[in-house]
Amino acid sequence: MTLLRVGARAHPRISTSCNLLRQHRLARLLRTFASNNGSDRPPLDGYHVLTTRPVLEAPDSLASSPPAFLEYLRSPTAAPLLLRAHTRPAARSRAETLLRTLWTAGDRLVEVEIGRYDKPAPGTGGRMDVPLRMYLEWLTGEQGGGSGEGERVQLYLAQWRAGDEVPGLAETVQTPSLLAPLLANHTVDLYQSSFFIGPATTITPLHYDPYYNLYNVYASSDPNVHAKHFVLLPPDLSESLSRADGSVLRNTSPVDLHLRGDSSGNAFDVLIDPSTAPLRTREALSESGGALSCVLREGDTLFVPRKWWHRVENVRLQDTDAANPGWTAGVGWWFLPRNS
Template identity: 30%
Template sequence: MASLWSKISASLPVNEEQFQLQFSDKVESSVVEMLRRSRQQLYSDTTSTSRTLNAQIILDISWERLNTGTWRDVDKEWRRVYSYGCLFKVASLCRGSPSEDEILQAVRTCDMGLLMGAAIMENILQDIVKILQSEVRRSSRGEDECEHMQVKRARTADPHVPSINEELAVPRIKCPSLESFSTNYLLPLKPVILEGIINHWPALNTHPWSIDYLRSVAGCRTVPVEVGSRYTDEDWSQTLLTVNEFIDRYILNKNRISQDGGKGVGYLAQHQLFDQIPELKEDICIPDYCCLGEGDEDHITINAWFGPAGTVSPLHQDPQQNFLAQVVGSKYIRLYSPEDTDKLYPHESQLLHNTSQVEVENPDTQRFPEFAKAPYLECVLQPGDVLFIPVKHWHYVRSLEVSFSVSFWWS
């Protein structure tokens, strides 16, 4: 069997001359020279210490640029520099006979490049992380997996499931035609639950998503995690964890509240997950109804939402149409029309102007007296259900149990 390094090196250009390094004058010549030195070391017998040192210098310099000012002001050239630094560090870690810890560190380095950098060399970091994941899986096949097999479904307390008033229930319809959906729901902007339109997803049948499955395809991958039950809380924060760490800390750990300083809810919520981990993207499909939008598939934003019972998305509105597909677990959802915005008390700050100040299921009637007058629809979303949330419709979401949802934002 080919060594790990031979597999990785096969994905690289065959020699230094074919390894292109082209940057604008926004990147200082001293940094470009450092990149060229690391490139030269990639094709020579330089010591591991020297390779690692040069790669780390590139990462430190570019990391400082990535964290100066707002993210939108970070020039793509510096994101590319960071990705090259990640590539050179991975190469340094995987030369020779890397230990298991070094391979896992290389996986994390690739993920940091995929999350914070920009695609280089036809997205070579994605190719390399696939090779590394295969190595991690191969080395773990002989290990005892009984512990994981015993927790295919996380045990949670019985969820508080609100009783749904039939008069307030979001209507349900099974597999409507494109014309029927457009005429009756899309054009008049009416919420509806679509049944039977994602039953063909591998995530619901051939590759049913479970804790074990997520561990197997993404356990060692580093992803952004939101810490806190809702993003409007003062102690809400973000961190980076592997999927295994996230599952152990927030999904399976019954003592997570006391062990995490009171911030007992962590939520994996991000739009990069399916690009970062293509195996998961292969388990889902964009709903056919998105073709009724103005753009093509490249303009559809796909988001992942994975977390424990009790995770709340405060009442808020989004600037695009939304299909929220439920894959694992259940969620309680309440919807308000944008026509009743004045009764929902949005935050005055520009940052949170699309979010209500009201705690939906426990409102302060003295501070927000008009809220009780606002009409709404509600539902409990179950696996296989897809909720159409029209553009600008206010929606509140609470996970009733361990839940994995996928949303599609489109215009």
């Protein structure tokens, strides 16, 4: 997602004279906050099942043609489209390449979300600056992160403009082929591109963006297991989904959704938390028939039209060891077309 905030502060490198006590304190915090492995989630009995339809896959005539894509997104009836990867790279090849590139900037400070941005962990301020290497060590299990006994809350390196901060990353993670020519000929303007790197069960709650988005799952620690699940709802449901509490997060919804995996481990039911959605809201969502969902694996890309509500969760597609949750790295490109 993109929060409606102005600019982004620079994240400096840590000097060699950085206070070691401060780094030690950050390390203790990272070990304490274990990623949510699902054990602390509320029971889902009594939750309302939201029926969703699969996101349609883009036809070849559109998926391979930037002009056709531009014409499609300008249509008032444009809906989300799934662009599947033509080939699946060898297991871990992308993950290893990405990690090698990120390690070169390991001393850079990055801002990590502690808890969901709409529900920050108590006493943390919702964010913490840590050295990138420390987050990567925790994420990949090299420090045993996730085995701590503290409160379980997600740690998420989200909305990170890594392409501006990590040398060589722009060459490793390139602009989607549908978007690059449109940027080159100035028919669209890029608002920003951001990385979302986090462990299994990491959640971005329901929200909308004022820009179009091409969201790509660039890498997964295990492409056969770790993926991202999207729930999408059309703009005409905004009256039922929008906040009425005056929150500064005006593009977020108070409606909370949860996932429940089926017996195959590859599909998910979408459940509405009744404590966050009154009956009229649940009825409006169900009766609209407009809810969509999909799973993005490594290499897949999702087109999200502007003002479409969406929720994102890192998921496991198989029953795996929760103590070693794995991770995914997604990249979003937000853009707007210029006037014809």
